[in-house]
Amino acid sequence: MSNFLSSQLQKWRNAWSLKFYLRVYLAVLASLLVTSVILYVLIQVAMNDTDNFKRNMENFSYIASSVIPPESSGKAAEIEAIKHWGFWLDMDISVFKLDGTLSSSTKFKPLTHLPSNIRTGWYTSLPDEVAIQLKDRRWIIVDMSRRIFVPSGMQMIGSILVVLGIALGSYPLVRRLTKRLEHLQTSVEALGEGKLGTRVAVEGKDEVARLAISFNQASARIEALMNAQKSLLANASHELRSPLARISMAVELVTENAPDDLRKELKQNIHELDQLVDEILLSSRLEASKDSQPEWETIDLSGLLAEECARMNADLHINLTLEQMQVAAAFRAEAKYLRRLFRNLLENAERYGDGNASDVYLTMQEERLTVDVCDRGAGIPADQCERVFEPFYRLPGSSETNGGVGLGLSLVKQIAERHAASIACLPREGGGSCFRVKFTV
Template identity: 30%
Template sequence: WVELPPETRADYQTELRQNHRLLLEPARGPQPGVETHLPYLALLQKALAKRTGVESHLTRSSHPEMYWVDLPTPETTLRIGFSHQRIGAYPSRVVVAAVAAVVLASLLTALLLARWLTRPLARMTRATDAVGLGDLPPPLPETGPRELQLLARRFNHMARDVRKLLESRTTLLAGVSHDLRTPLARLRLSLAMLPDSVDSSLIVDIERDVESMDRLIGQHLSFARGAAPEPPQPCDLGEILDAAVADVRRQGAQVVWQTPDHCIRSVPVLALRRALANLLDNAWRHGQGSATEVQLDCAPTQVVVRILDRGPGIADDERERVFEPFQRARHARAPGSGLGLAIVRQLADANGWAVSLHRRDGGGTEARVEIPTQT
């Protein structure tokens, strides 16, 4: 503008207005509109100041909607105006979009970081549950932040130590069992070789004591071995209960049980047989000579087995305690080691069952086993 001849300036103004939509004119009066501080316009002001070497201020007028800037020259002050439509995006919307993008990126980063940190903790939780059931899971990867690496390394050492301890305990009890059962076998043989003149009732009592000792040794071994999870297999639960009831009846128990229609479900068979045998034996020994009742509720997704006796019952505050090893109810009269229910709880925890004791109407106890199944 300064370098143009005065007679060509009008054409230059027309050229800017028509082809570039810029208004160029000498400033007359104060700069119209109000100063704005939007981020985009602040950047534009800095760019103008860098190009011209003079600090300038952008203002915005409403009628018409224009942006204005005054640029001083040696001759006069030039006023440049351009429509707000020349800005391809609304500055306020750009700011909102930028903030939204930053927030979204922050959320995604936080989510990825949280997953990166919690994945090792989730693996450790599953491994802890496995160790609690007596199983040794595969070693945890010692990766991630330094603290998690150290935690995984110490957990792996702990899991190996626990397995060695369990193996040592099982080996010790197996040896003790062998050492105890050998003299018991000799005692049985000696009883069989006694002359007929010996009181037969005394022999029967001794044989009963020997069987009781052998059963206690078996319970100790069963508890010491633990209960590893067993893969389920299809079977008829009525037949399993038939066999368990027949076994306890052979020992002299009275059991009320009616074989139901076919109840085919997928369950861990060996574990279920062990649990039912312990519960039936427990009900028989604490039932004070009354009949034990067995019920089977065969639902599509859950099997419920109820074993009911007419014994003295168990106090409310003892119903969980009796599932602990070597714990017996205060009013228990039958001999025992306190391991039968502990073995049942061990089997239930290993296979995802729920086992509980309840007060029975009319006196006695109901032992309930709830088994989620697959048809």
Template identity: 35%
Template sequence: MRSSLFVKIYLTVLASLAVVAIASGIFVRMGMEREHAGWSGRRDAFIAAMLPADSDPALLQATVQRLSAAFDADISVYGPQGRLLAAAGRPVPQDEIGLRRRMHPGGHHLLVSRLPDGRVVAARLRMPFGPVGRTPLAYLALIAAAIGLAAFPVVRHLTRRLEALRQGVDRWGEGALDTRVSVRGSDEVAAVAASFNRAAEQIERLLAAHRSLLANASHELRSPLARLRMAVDLDADAQSGPVRDEIVRDLAELDALVEEILLASRLDHIEKLESVEPVDLLALAAEEGARSGVDVSGEPGVVSGDPTLLTRLVRNLMQNAQRHGAPPVTAHVGTEGGSVVLKVRDHGPGLPEGTGERVFEPFFRPKGRSETAGGWGLGLSLVRQIALHHGATVRHELPSGDGACFVVTFPATS
């Protein structure tokens, strides 16, 4: 997905975990600081009780030695003026007492306690004395990372199902009406997939029924039209003149319309062309031009396709130009960037503004055009259908001067 839902959901999960971890770490650290402050006060009170200010030097030295042996530590007691009063083990230099660092080389921990009477007790311990102030952020980060890794397959599974659903809808929208998506699970995504399948099946059934009805109706119309044409021909001596000529033209138009409807219905039902072979578009256009009186020019251009359908495409473009435009009508075949291009142009009034795309709609009639003048029928609609089945495109161009120009671009052949 271009705007990946998976990335958004997963980043949201990770961001939530990071916020929870940081907030938890802050609260835990604040609690540990309060605990450490309470412990420091009790520790200083204990040391002050063990080393009272009025102790004689011999008793002070004996007490310091007992504490040193009990805690396996080097202990030094300094007076308010910095004079060493008592020491056990290696003395702790005064320059180390002022340092903020509490972990010294060799893995020793330095404990400094300042008594109310101004004395300073410094102890170099091999093991920490009191609670260890380790930060919990590393543990919280580890927990968040573990949850994030566990959430990855869950989020990916959900978004992969949504992506599969989107791809199915795209394929169905492109015309593959038999597309269905897999229904897995019993959650909301599965419900949406099942609803899509039901809707797609219903629409496909309705369209199939519509196409079948249209094809059958068009086919059935051919029989009465043929009988009417035969009756007019048999009664040619009794009926002559403008009325008969009008009847013949109307029957011919109806017959052509039925044929176009049948062809449009057939093109709707096929997914790929039944007969594909190399076709020289210039030769085909020249043949149709000679039949309809259209001047054809250009250079040979070979396209791959169904000759019958390509002939119908060229014929419809020429007949459309003659019917709705004005002479001279010309056709040109050339190559542009490896593609074969067919252009059919007339010199009539051109298309009304804003109708360049709408003329490819079936039975389109521009605003203000009378019923007598008629519309574009299925001619240009069939041109676009045939072009699409050949991988080609068709468009309307505004030529210099009057008239209309329709351009069909076929892909380059390998």
């Protein structure tokens, strides 16, 4: 039970923590409440100030001495006076003689004698009784208990309307401010996801507006730098084609009489460099066309796989029903990129398959066409399965003599994401690895 309550409390905390505008709104209301309390305390302190209280009591004593007749006028006149005065003040008044005994009172159960500490006087923040000495040295005690504030219906309604007015009036202001911050947060998240063209609408001239301007400037600089980098990479890769071709021809001429091993090594190095340039160019094109509309066409997925498997001497296993075969035959994709995806996977399987033939499986899983490209190599550790898709990443202990330029699987992931497909590296039963691509149909 305690675990359930703690989990619920954590959920509520998380829910509230996400609602920034509510926290700001409640902070505004809390500040209004605190301000009201402080004002009330200050008013009470001012009212109960010793000098202020003394002046008030002196004024009250002067008025009371004028209203209440002297003791020689008789008790009836005295009672009549305190009744009228008490009625208008809505208070109970008791008059005490010089010897401290009760003379008259409008109270149902008045004190019979003055309290022993009466000459020091007393009062509280909400006084119940106040002792005042008249000019003829008699004392009156004014009972203010009937005056303790009990709000009327109209006063309660008025107070509620004031509170609602403040609450309703402050909400749009708070929401407007926090909404701009939420828009800024959304834009920051979009920029973090790679949408470099993201900009924020600038509203007003306050700090939030200046923050939006700074974000737009930073976003524009990042976009310009990334575009410049892509352009430089693409142009440099393209320009490398010509010197590579000349180097290749020169090597052929220079090494005509060279040992076969040397010629083979030079050709392999030039081939890898040419492959690296090719894959950098392809990666740049994919990155540059990320936000553009793909050039979809209808292809036969099983036929495309058959062609690539025949080129790499891999075994193709198709496990589809007749209806599923029709789905595969009407598959929508960008053929040139999809062919490159399977080619890279097959070349990778051949490179690390320890000389064993690769297996390719075409199946339908969870209403998705699934292609598994499997090898019988040493396999990939589970903690490295995600990292193999990073550019230029090599497994610990892997040698560069294995071939490859480190961009093949990175390109596979780029092409898969372009086709809204998922790509995963899985261990193969009996040894080796499988790269599984799932396409939505």
